[in-house]
Amino acid sequence: MSKRLKTAVIGCGLIGKRRAEQAVKHEKTQLDIVVDINLQNAEQLAVKYNCKSSASWQPIIDEVDIVIVSTPNALLTNIAVSALEKNKHVLIEKPMGCNFEEAKLLFNTAKKSKGLFKVGFNHRYHPAIQLLKTWLNENKIDEIINIRAVYGHGGRPGYEKEWRGDKSLAGGGELIDQGVHIIDLINWLMGKLPEQVFALLQNKVWPIAPLEDNGFALLKYSKNVVACFHTSWTQWKNKFLLEVFGKKGAIIVEGLGKSYGQETITLYQNKLGGGVPDQQTIAFPDQDLSWSLEWQDFVDCILRREPFLNYAQEGLQVMQTLQALYKSAELNQMIACNEVL
Ligand SMILES: NC(=O)c1ccc[n+]([C@@H]2O[C@H](COP(=O)([O-])OP(=O)(O)OC[C@H]3O[C@@H](n4cnc5c(N)ncnc54)[C@H](O)[C@@H]3O)[C@@H](O)[C@H]2O)c1
Numbered sequence: 001m002s003k004r005l006k007t008a009v010i011g012c013g014l015i016g017k018r019r020a021e022q023a024v025k026h027e028k029t030q031l032d033i034v035v036d037i038n039l040q041n042a043e044q045l046a047v048k049y050n051c052k053s054s055a056s057w058q059p060i061i062d063e064v065d066i067v068i069v070s071t072p073n074a075l076l077t078n079i080a081v082s083a084l085e086k087n088k089h090v091l092i093e094k095p096m097g098c099n100f101e102e103a104k105l106l107f108n109t110a111k112k113s114k115g116l117f118k119v120g121f122n123h124r125y126h127p128a129i130q131l132l133k134t135w136l137n138e139n140k141i142d143e144i145i146n147i148r149a150v151y152g153h154g155g156r157p158g159y160e161k162e163w164r165g166d167k168s169l170a171g172g173g174e175l176i177d178q179g180v181h182i183i184d185l186i187n188w189l190m191g192k193l194p195e196q197v198f199a200l201l202q203n204k205v206w207p208i209a210p211l212e213d214n215g216f217a218l219l220k221y222s223k224n225v226v227a228c229f230h231t232s233w234t235q236w237k238n239k240f241l242l243e244v245f246g247k248k249g250a251i252i253v254e255g256l257g258k259s260y261g262q263e264t265i266t267l268y269q270n271k272l273g274g275g276v277p278d279q280q281t282i283a284f285p286d287q288d289l290s291w292s293l294e295w296q297d298f299v300d301c302i303l304r305r306e307p308f309l310n311y312a313q314e315g316l317q318v319m320q321t322l323q324a325l326y327k328s329a330e331l332n333q334m335i336a337c338n339e340v341l
Pocket residue numbers: 010011012013014015016035036037038041055057070071072073075076093094095120121122163177
């Protein structure tokens with residue numbers, strides 16, 4: 001295909017700018033229009049990339065092939081559904097809507113659309129995470145028995161006044177924010193969603209009640225494989241840690257580059273005679289390629305006309321898991337994921 005796919009970015013904040021850069025750099029896409037309710041944000045980006053700008057998204061959908069939606073969570077669904085109904089390809093930022101109901105609406109609309117649909121889960125495309133998946137497929141540590149993860153940052157002054165501190169705009173607190181990345185990664189590594197979950201939520205520092213600034217989750221998969229994670233807005237020094245334990249070793253991913261520290265992966269393989277396991281560590285350069293790799297994957301799938309329903313399905317399962325976690329925290333009891341269907 002020689003023609004470039006025309007792309008619009010709706011929501012020109014932190015993430016919209018990153019997505020815009022990818023649309024400009026990719027040889028098969030071009031950035032046509034950037035949209036932000038705060039026109040100044042859109043205009044700045046339009047000047048940088050020599051494209052059009054607009055303060056409203058409704059009139060511009062017809063002009064493009066791909067719509068990237070990177071607004072606060074509460075606006076994602078409405079914009080994405082409208083674009084899918086017009087058979088546009090849609091990449092929306094995580095989470096897949098503000099709750100499971102919105103995710104179902106997105107999934108059902110994606111099923112009927114000729115456009116391809118993907119939720120932005122860029123963490124899957126970090127090189128250490130890609131290698132983790134490869135090593136698991138190569139059976140380097142045998143069957144997974146349990147998984148542990150930590151993901152967090154410490155917010156910034158005035159964080160409570162941003163849209164993430166407002167339930168009507170965010171849908172939830174830290175669990176729906178960084179927690180969805182961890183849920184997505186664990187479900188993806190497991191190849192399924194958990195059977196049962198339990199969660200405890202805290203609100204200790206940020207004045208954002210009823211939203212949580214810390215979430216603790218326990219996920220029970222079939223064959224009694226257990227995963228747990230802690231996601232936090234009071235992790236004063238940014239941290240990302242994902243530990244996968246198998247019957248014959250472990251794989252540990254730490255860091256995501258930059259403020260999260262160098263991205264590394266370590267493989268521990270047990271020795272037949274016991275003792276200290278063999279250890280191999282790989283460190284990756286401090287360059288976040290996840291955005292360009294995710295965009296490459298998205299565009300490849302559009303060009304190959306591959307249906308994106310597997311991505312939509314996985315996004316839906318993340319929201320189902322999340323819904324069960326919130327319900328568990330509310331009722332203070334273990335919840336079967338099927339209970340929230
Ligand atoms: N993948 C990741 O790691 C990651 C990281 C951060 C945020 N996100 C997601 O990206 C999305 C945006 O987050 P952000 O940090 O860039 O937020 P942000 O506040 O920096 O940017 C949001 C932008 O959307 C604009 N906006 C608000 N209402 C709009 C409307 N009706 N039409 C057009 N524009 C509108 C705002 O003016 C703002 O410029 C969220 O869904 C968030 O969950 C993903």
